[in-house]
Amino acid sequence: MPYPICMQLRVDRDFPEPRYISHAVAVLEQGGIVAYPTDTNYGLACSLNDTKAIDLILKLKRLEKSHFLSIVCPDLSDIARYAVLENNSYSILKRHLPGPYTFILRATLAIPGMFQSERQTVGIRVPDHPVALMMTRIFRKPIVSTSTVIKDKVLKNGDEIKEQFGHSIDVILDVGDIGPKDSTVIDLSGPYPVLVRKGAGDVSGIVV
Numbered sequence: 001m002p003y004p005i006c007m008q009l010r011v012d013r014d015f016p017e018p019r020y021i022s023h024a025v026a027v028l029e030q031g032g033i034v035a036y037p038t039d040t041n042y043g044l045a046c047s048l049n050d051t052k053a054i055d056l057i058l059k060l061k062r063l064e065k066s067h068f069l070s071i072v073c074p075d076l077s078d079i080a081r082y083a084v085l086e087n088n089s090y091s092i093l094k095r096h097l098p099g100p101y102t103f104i105l106r107a108t109l110a111i112p113g114m115f116q117s118e119r120q121t122v123g124i125r126v127p128d129h130p131v132a133l134m135m136t137r138i139f140r141k142p143i144v145s146t147s148t149v150i151k152d153k154v155l156k157n158g159d160e161i162k163e164q165f166g167h168s169i170d171v172i173l174d175v176g177d178i179g180p181k182d183s184t185v186i187d188l189s190g191p192y193p194v195l196v197r198k199g200a201g202d203v204s205g206i207v208v
Contacts, residue, residue, distance in 0.1 A: 006166040008158050013037065013175035016131045024171050025138045032170035033057060035148060035161045036135060038127035039100045040200055041179040042148040042161060044169065045072065047141065048112070054144055060165055061150055070102055070123040071111070072145045074136035082110050082142060083124050089188040092206055098128035100200035104187040121189045131173055147182075154180035 009020045024034045031050045035042055044060070046053035048071065058065060073079050076093060083105035085093070093103060107122040125145065127133070136143065148155040148165070155161045158174025166172075184201035187194040195207045 006162055006169055006172060008162055008166075008172045008174055010158075011037075011131055011173045011175050014130060016134050016173075016175075018134070020173065021131065021134045021138060024135055024173055027170045028135075028139055028143065033168070034135075035158070035165065035169055035172040037129055037131050037173060037175045037178050038125075038145075038183075039098070039129045039132075040127070040147070040181040040183045042155060042157075043072070043127075043132075043145040044148055044165070045135075045143040045145045048144050049141075056168060057144070057146060060168055061146055063146075067146075068123060070125045070145050071142045072125045072127065072132070072136055073142050074133065074140070075126065078142065079105075079124055079126070082108055083122055084108060092186075092188065092193065095205065096201065097126040098133060099126070100128065100181065100183045101125070102183045102185045104185065104189055104196065106189045121187075123185070125183065131175060135173070149180070156180060 011020050027034055028047050031053050033053050034045045036045055044057050071082055102123045102125050104121050104123050107120050111122050148161055155164055156179050157177045158172045161172050182199035184199040184203060185196040186206055187196050193207045195203055
């Protein structure tokens with residue numbers, strides 16, 4: 001851990017304080033782990049390039065190393081660096097992001113092999129939440145993210161996250177209660193969109 005204790009910061013969910021978000025970004029830069037709010041649940045985040053932090057997140061969530069983690073990007077231009085965007089998939093992402101979706105796309109060479117499925121795909125998210133968007137835009141690099149749902153238990157606020165993970169993570173950006181909701185997962189890596197999981201997002205304009 002970059003810091004000896006977990007810092008729980010009470011953040012305004014609509015107008016997040018830049019100093020708090022900048023502190024979380026500094027933690028990501030130093031290889032730390034941040035719990036942050038999204039438009040579905042809280043997430044655990046670290047830098048894409050920090051394998052030690054990624055391994056710790058997997059251990060905290062009791063997940064196998066083969067578990068499919070998502071990459072969170074600030075906008076469409078960043079997604080194009082890490083995933084193949086063809087005309088149809090680009091149009092879908094442009095209409096629905098930011099939003100409560102995880103889109104599975106074919107990965108580019110910029111994505112480390114550990115994040116790609118056997119089909120060489122990667123899950124991409126752009127959450128529609130002021131805190132998440134500010135954090136990713138300041139960081140300007142993709143983050144690895146997974147929800148704070150552990151087994152069947154939903155950690156819906158900063159206090160519950162600190163009780164469960166506070167001994168191992170560095171910062172909690174706490175905006176109060178969130179969820180429980182899952183993102184909608186849609187596979188865009190094939191010839192047509194495939195609904196993998198129905199969650200918070202509307203799929204009527206995506207899948208038939």
